Amino acid sequence: MIKKLGEVIKIKSGVFAKGGANPDLFYIQSTDFDKQRYWNKTLNPILSNTTKFTSHILNVGDVLFASKGRDFFAVVYDGKFQPAVASTTFLVLQMQSENVTSDYIAWYLNHPQTQSLLWSFAKGSAIPSISKTILEQIEISIPQISKQMAILEVSKLQVIEKRIHKQIGKLRQEYINELTYKSIQ
Incomplete structure (x- = not known):
């Protein structure tokens, strides 16, 4: 079955934030992952968990899609660092269908053919990016x-x-x- 991503996931933007006093919230950035998409270091909380972040807290199984920069990639948030929010580099994809897994969505977005398609839609020359609207229109075979x-x-x-x-x-x-x-x- 072929669907548009927007039909099986809900997409939210990451949040812009600066460090706070008494940090207890992790701020996930694309530099926190190595080329194989593994955590490349131990993170420390840098934000203070306030009510402004409540709707942005990541859930285990959310897919983080790096939509800005020279390397578009997707990883499944495993909850290793909790609670956490994603930076604006990421679009946060939340599953809205029981017919597809988070891992499959990440695999599909990282696949070379999908990557080629994404690059054909990328906007900007200094910092290429993929918009939420474009990502929602990408077709996926499920x-x-x-x-x-x-x-x-x-x-x-x-x-x-x-x-x-x-x-x-x-x-x-x-x-x-x-x-x-x-x-x-």
Whole structure:
């Protein structure tokens, strides 16, 4: 089944904020993730949790879509740092359908073909961005949940395979370096 993203998710903007006294609220920014979309450091709360942030507090399973900058990407908020709000770099996608998982939405948005499509709609040359309106219009194929889970498993295995190939390449290089060095002694 093909739907527009806006039919299966609710999109909210991230919030602009500056640090406060007695911080107890995490402020998630795109720099908090590495190239593999993992947390790249331990975060500390930098905002004070006031009522102005109540409607912006992230829920586990929300998809954070980096809609500004040179790298559009999606990650599923895992709740590692709670409570938290997303910066304005992100659009926050909340599931409105039981027929699609957050992980599948993130996978779909990170897929090379979707990335190409997103870049074709990007506005701005200094800081490219994707608007909420554009994101809502992106079409997504939504298979059965079982197929979504299978796709995600294959994707996870692909990441593991890449990591193993990288390790093999490093070990091969070390072996060749050692072998060639011993040949001149």
